[in-house]
Amino acid sequence: MSNYDVVVLGGGPAGLAAALASHGKGMNTLIIEREHRLGGILKQCIHDGFGLVRFKEKLTGPEYAHRFIEQVQAQDIPVLLNTYVVQVDKSEAGFELTVVNRQNGIEKIEAKALIMATGCRERTARQVFINGTRPAGVYTAGTAQHLVNLEGYLPGKKCVILGSGDIGLIMARRLTLEGAQVLGVYEAKSTPSGLSRNIVQCLHDFNIPLHLSTTITRVFGDDRVEAVEIAQVDENMRPIAGTEQVIECDTVILSVGLIPENEIAEMLGIQMDAATRGPVVDQHFMTSVPGVFSCGNSLHVNDLVDYVSESGEIAGASAAQYVRETRVRELVEIKKDNQDFLYVVPQHININTSNQQVILYFRSRDIRENMRVTIKSGDNVLFSRKYVILRPPEMERVRFQLKGDIPAGRPIEITMEPAEDKGVAQ
Amino acid sequence: MKNLICIECPIGCGLQAEKNGEQWIIKGNRCRKGEQFAINELTDPRRSVCSTVKTIFKEVPRLSVRTDGEVPLKSIFEVMEQINRVILERPVHIGEVIIENVCNTGINVIATSDLIYLLEAK
Numbered sequence: 001m002s003n004y005d006v007v008v009l010g011g012g013p014a015g016l017a018a019a020l021a022s023h024g025k026g027m028n029t030l031i032i033e034r035e036h037r038l039g040g041i042l043k044q045c046i047h048d049g050f051g052l053v054r055f056k057e058k059l060t061g062p063e064y065a066h067r068f069i070e071q072v073q074a075q076d077i078p079v080l081l082n083t084y085v086v087q088v089d090k091s092e093a094g095f096e097l098t099v100v101n102r103q104n105g106i107e108k109i110e111a112k113a114l115i116m117a118t119g120c121r122e123r124t125a126r127q128v129f130i131n132g133t134r135p136a137g138v139y140t141a142g143t144a145q146h147l148v149n150l151e152g153y154l155p156g157k158k159c160v161i162l163g164s165g166d167i168g169l170i171m172a173r174r175l176t177l178e179g180a181q182v183l184g185v186y187e188a189k190s191t192p193s194g195l196s197r198n199i200v201q202c203l204h205d206f207n208i209p210l211h212l213s214t215t216i217t218r219v220f221g222d223d224r225v226e227a228v229e230i231a232q233v234d235e236n237m238r239p240i241a242g243t244e245q246v247i248e249c250d251t252v253i254l255s256v257g258l259i260p261e262n263e264i265a266e267m268l269g270i271q272m273d274a275a276t277r278g279p280v281v282d283q284h285f286m287t288s289v290p291g292v293f294s295c296g297n298s299l300h301v302n303d304l305v306d307y308v309s310e311s312g313e314i315a316g317a318s319a320a321q322y323v324r325e326t327r328v329r330e331l332v333e334i335k336k337d338n339q340d341f342l343y344v345v346p347q348h349i350n351i352n353t354s355n356q357q358v359i360l361y362f363r364s365r366d367i368r369e370n371m372r373v374t375i376k377s378g379d380n381v382l383f384s385r386k387y388v389i390l391r392p393p394e395m396e397r398v399r400f401q402l403k404g405d406i407p408a409g410r411p412i413e414i415t416m417e418p419a420e421d422k423g424v425a426q
Numbered sequence: 427m428k429n430l431i432c433i434e435c436p437i438g439c440g441l442q443a444e445k446n447g448e449q450w451i452i453k454g455n456r457c458r459k460g461e462q463f464a465i466n467e468l469t470d471p472r473r474s475v476c477s478t479v480k481t482i483f484k485e486v487p488r489l490s491v492r493t494d495g496e497v498p499l500k501s502i503f504e505v506m507e508q509i510n511r512v513i514l515e516r517p518v519h520i521g522e523v524i525i526e527n528v529c530n531t532g533i534n535v536i537a538t539s540d541l542i543y544l545l546e547a548k
Binding site: 037043046047048049052058059060062063066069148149150151152177178195196197199200201205303304394 | 431432433434435436437438440473474475476477478480487488490492499502503506520538539540543544
């Protein structure tokens with residue numbers, strides 16, 4: 001059996017950053033990756049726009065990943081590729097992992113702390129209730145992206161895209177560049193899910209129409225997709241009778257949301273947040289099970305990889321801190337109004353800590369203009385900022401210090417209120 | 427007046443552009459990149475192109491590439507045609523030039539993955 005201080009599950013952007021941070025703090029760190037290469041989803045995200053926050057450059061996914069992979073290699077951080085974690089048990093030292101790979105078969109690995117950086121998975125056709133037959137030609141956007149960018153196969157010639165998430169928009173452009181015809185992007189919601197810049201550079205640039213408040217209600221075809229039926233939907237996303245239209249196509253691409261992957265977290269009985277579908281964590285990204293940390297898209301689905309890396313770094317450094325010195329946590333809940341906030345991460349603050357800095361991510365419930373977001377413990381204001389606009393597809397990141405009086409037992413509150421006067425964001 | 431959405435960063439500012447004589451007046455941008463973007467967009471719109479090239483290596487049949495600068499929006503498909511003609515027969519490092527001066531734009535197409543790493547990481 002091999003022993004490590006910290007084992008990182010997942011070799012994507014979160015896991016790479018977590019491993020580098022943990023290793024950097026002197027921890028004997030191992031990365032376990034189920035695929036045969038490091039980089040996670042970035043391997044297939046060949047478009048640019050990554051790393052603007054961190055590197056002030058527009059990198060492609062593989063380039064962004066490579067910067068971290070190079071460091072992992074230079075620092076000789078051990079990596080187990082093609083390896084699955086099949087079980088995690090609590091042990092005297094911390095955790096005992098049962099892993100399986102081709103070289104060693106089943107083996108046990110002991111870790112004092114675990115970092116979960118397992119990313120997220122796409123919602124599939126079965127999860128969005130599309131009726132009709134089940135022919136070939138229905139792909140999730142990520143599968144289509146894998147086929148085009150890594151394998152070099154075009155999944156279809158006449159495509160419709162359901163959902164206006166960023167990957168769907170990126171794939172609309174990618175399929176068009178490779179010679180497929182993209183007939184349209186259909187979005188059941190009344191506003192696009194993806195970033196505005198992607199609507200412009202992926203759809204407008206190529207005259208691909210975006211149909212809002214419209215969904216696919218049926219798929220036709222026996223062996224291969226032959227057509228889809230689309231219909232407009234009402235405010236409750238129910239199809240409106242009489243608005244149906246049949247569109248001939250051979251491919252349906254789904255970009256209908258991402259779900260954090262937390263099978264292993266569930267195995268450990270970690271407390272989950274129904275809003276993020278990731279673990280409930282404190283500001284060190286430690287879950288409800290001491291010694292288990294979560295970061296990246298398995299913690300909550302991010303829209304920028306820069307913040308995925310940041311959360312990995314926090315988890316990595318915190319795991320090292322935990323291995324060095326275990327303190328009893330004193331958790332204070334962060335209270336929010338669900339009418340205002342879709343979610344807030346972390347959900348708790350540990351006030352018994354030497355690290356006073358908190359990085360907090362949130363999304364607003366709906367589009368809100370001229371809002372002031374305040375974080376306070378009683379009358380002690382920890383953070384306050386005015387936002388010109390808050391949009392659910394755009395995650396906000398705030399940073400504040402734990403200063404002044406923050407008593408145990410009193411929740412820290414995050415609030416969103418109309419800003420006093422219209423003006424420039426501070 | 428023209429309305430534009432800036433694509434320089436994920437914020438995506440809504441821009442309003444107005445011509446005052448020979449000079450463009452840009453509003454709505456939160457940074458200086460937005461102003462330049464709007465002027466370029468109205469006079470000479472450009473984009474970077476990201477794609478893949480074929481390789482002869484079975485384990486890595488496609489290698490990701492991008493233009494190392496922006497090419498005119500209207501020549502994107504010409505650039506794609508050139509990219510699709512390439513069959514890479516040698517292992518390259520990330521950043522290596524795959525096509526020089528693509529379509530006479532003065533812009534190169536470079537590798538964005540490290541084929542040497544990808545071939546080793548088996």
